[in-house]
Each structure stands twice: as C-alpha cells, then as structure tokens.
Amino acid sequence: MIRLLHLSDVHFGAVDDRLLPPLLALARDLRPDVTVISGDLTQRARPGQFVEARAFIDRLPGPVLVVPGNHDMPLGNLALRLLAPFARYRRTIGPQLEPTLTLPGAVIQGVNTANPLVWKSGRLTRHSADRLTRTFAAAPKEAMRIAILHHAPIPAADGTPADMANPAGVLGTLAQAGCDIVLSGHTHMPHAGFAETAAGVLFLQVGTAISTRLKTDTNDFALIEIAPGNVTRHAWLARQGHGFAPEPVTRFLKVASGWQTVAAP
Template identity: 70%
Template sequence: MTRILHLSDIHFGAVDARLVEPVLALAHDLRPDATVVSGDLTQRARASQFAAARAFLGQLPGPVLCVPGNHDMPLHNLALRLAAPFARYRAAMGPELEPTVTLPGAVLQGVNTADPLVWKAGRLRPASAQRLAHSFAAAPPGTIRIAVMHHAPVPAADGTPADMAAPAAALVALAAAGADVVLSGHTHMPHGGFAETAAGVLFLQVGTAISTRRKTSANDLALVTLGHGEVTVESWLSTPGSAGFAPGPIARYARPDAAWKRLTPP
C-alpha cells in the first residue's frame, strides 16, 4: 500500500498558529510515503510568507510535492503578477512549478493551474495537459496516476460550479492523459467524487489544514491510501478550540470497471 498525506490552502499570512505543531506531529505519526500540498501556500505571495511556508514544508515527511495556487501570485502588484507571477514562489520553493514524485505503485504529477490573467480562477494549460500525459504514459502498467493541482474542474462540496476556465475541456484532458486520481484544494471544503464525463478519474479535495480561512466547521487534511484496487481517504479534523486533530470520516472508493464507485455512504 502507498500512503499520501494531502494538505492544501495553508495560507501563511493567515495561519492559526495553534495548529502548526499538531499538524507536523500528526504528519510524522501517520508516516506517509509522500506529502502533497495542493496550492495556496501563502495568503498574499509575500517573501516573508513564502519563507514561513518553506520552513513548514521542510518539516513535513518527504518527499513533499507542492504546486502553486492563485494566492501564490501577487494580487495587488499587477505589474509583477503579469511579468513574473511565480518569481517569489520559485525563489522559495524552487524553479519547478509542476514537479513529479514517483512512489511504489504510484506516480504524482504536479499541474500548475494558477492563472495570472484572472488571479482567482484556474485553467489547465495545453502544455500542462501534454506534460501530464507524457508523465503518465512513462509510468509502468498498473501504476496509479495522480495529478496534483490547486483548482479542480468539478463542483465544490456545496455545489458551487468549478472555479476553472473550460471545466468540461479540462475533464476531457485529464481523462485523456490517463489520470486516475486528482488531488486538489482551493474550495476550502473537503469533497470526493467523480464526473460523468470523466468517470475514470476520482477527484479528492481537502479544505484548509492550518489557515483561519475555513469554509467549514473544522480545519482538515487527509491520508490517501492506495492499495488492493481501492482508494481509502481518512479525514483528520480540528474544530475551533480543540488542541489538535482527531479522526474524521473515512471514504473508500473502488473502480471495478471503467468507472469509480464509492463503497461507503456519503
């Protein structure tokens, strides 16, 4: 079995400081094979916020794969956002915006969906879709192919439409690339499901792990376990005022044919 710890929207600059150490302790207790942070490492893409995010990621169990989110580009500095939207991200996190991590039985490919032209909404660039397809095609047969992106082309948990340009085309591109699972954030609401037009792709979103910018009653993260033809998602929740994280709902998914099915009731 392969275990992936999934965090998102950590938003340094708007962090609940009481959660930082509990998240790090839990991350090491869970002993994942890799950790994924699916964007929005900062609140306003400031150098000091990136430095804090880099220090935090450096304490997570590795390898650590992260991708930019829309908050990782300058919002008010339009000139910098258009000329060099990811300069501060690269200075802190390294030059690669779409990294790859290979694990036993799985390949994780980062996808940069942040769009400096519109800032908030995302897009799947043709070059990113092509890179995803090449990365997945190179993986051995039987490998679980996982795309990691900030935005997802599926509705949020509350039914809000996907905050992404041309979501239908993005679904087609992800399915054509051979994606089995997509890990994402952005909505600040945990959610799991599939799309009719991309039934072979399982979309898993988490909320915010340590930020004060919650849209649900708790901060959350997830442990995603791959094995025996199933994907198990274990949620970990921290409600306001609690000292740390406690186990939350567990969802199990299987794909006995071309389409994913949820094995546990929602």
C-alpha cells in the same frame, strides 16, 4: 500500498498558530510515503509568507510535492504578476511549478492551474496538459496515475460550479491522459466526487489545513492510502483551534465502469 498525506490552502499570513504543532506532530506519526500540498501556500505571496511556508515544508515528512495556487502570485504588484508571477515562489519554495514523483505503484504529476491573468479562477494550459499526458504515458501500466491541481474541474462540495476555465475540456484531458486520481484544494471545503464525463477519475479535495480562512466550521486534511484498484481516505478534522481528530473512513473501489464508494471495513 502508498500512504499519501494531502494538505492544501495553508495560507501563511492567515494561519491559526494553534494548529501548527498538532498538525506537524500528527504528520510525523502518520509516516506517509509522500506529502502533497495542493496550492495556496501563502495569503498574499509576500516574501515573508513564503519564508514561513518554506520552513513549514521543511518540517513535513518527505518527500514533499507542492504546486502553486492563485494566492501564490502577487496581487498588488501588477508588473510582477504579469512578467514574473511565480518568481517569489520559485526563489523560496523551489524552481519546479509542476514537479513529478515516481513511487512503486504510482506516478504523481503536479499541474500548475494558477492563472496570472485573473485573480481567482484556474486554467489548464496546453503545455501543462501535454506534460501530464507524457508523464502518464511513460508510467508502467499498473501504476496509479495521480494529478495534483490547485483548482478542480468539478463543482465544490456545496454545488458551486468549478472555478476553472473550460472544466469539461479539462475533464476530457484528464480522462484521455489516463488519470486515476486528482487531488486538489482551493474551495476550502473537503469533498470527494466523480464526473460522468470522466468516470475513471476520482476527485479528492481537502479544505484548509491550518488557515483562519474557513468556509466550513473546521480545518481539515487527509491521509490517503492507495493500493491497486482501491483508495482509502482518512479525514482529520480540527474544531475551534484544537488538535486534529479522525473522522469515519471512506473507501473507493475502481471497477470497469469507474470509481464507486464502498463501505469501509
């Protein structure tokens, strides 16, 4: 079984500092095999914000796999945004925008959905789609195939349409590549969902782990336990800046027709 800690939208530059110590302590106590951050490490892609994000990453249990989000590109510096949108990210966080990690029983592929040509919505480029397809094709048959995206091609928890170009096409690409699980953020709302056109893909979103930019009444993150054919999701919520507390567990089972939610033991 793989234990994966899923964080997103930490937004250094707009952080509730009261949540940092309990989150880091709990992350160490949970002892995940891998920690994933699905984008928006910073609020405005400023150098100091990336330095804070890097220091945070260095304190997380590793290995840590990170992808950028739309907030990780400069907003006000148009020349930098168009010519080198991820220069600050690469310099401080790391050179890889689409990292790959192989674990016993799983392969994880990061996908950069941030689009420098627009402010908020995402995209899946042909280059990224090809990389994802190659990675999953090379993985052992029994391996769980997990993609990390900032933007998801399905509606948010409140029904808001997917904030991504050609979501139907993205769903098709994920399904054809053999993707089992997509972990994402962006909406600042935790959500678990399926798509009729990609029934074999389980979509798990978390909100914001430590940012003040809330769209619900709480910060959150998740610990995801992955075993052959089933996934267990442990959600952790914090309200009013206090430490995180566990929520009821959600379990998903993969059957011939796709994923289904089942009662947790």
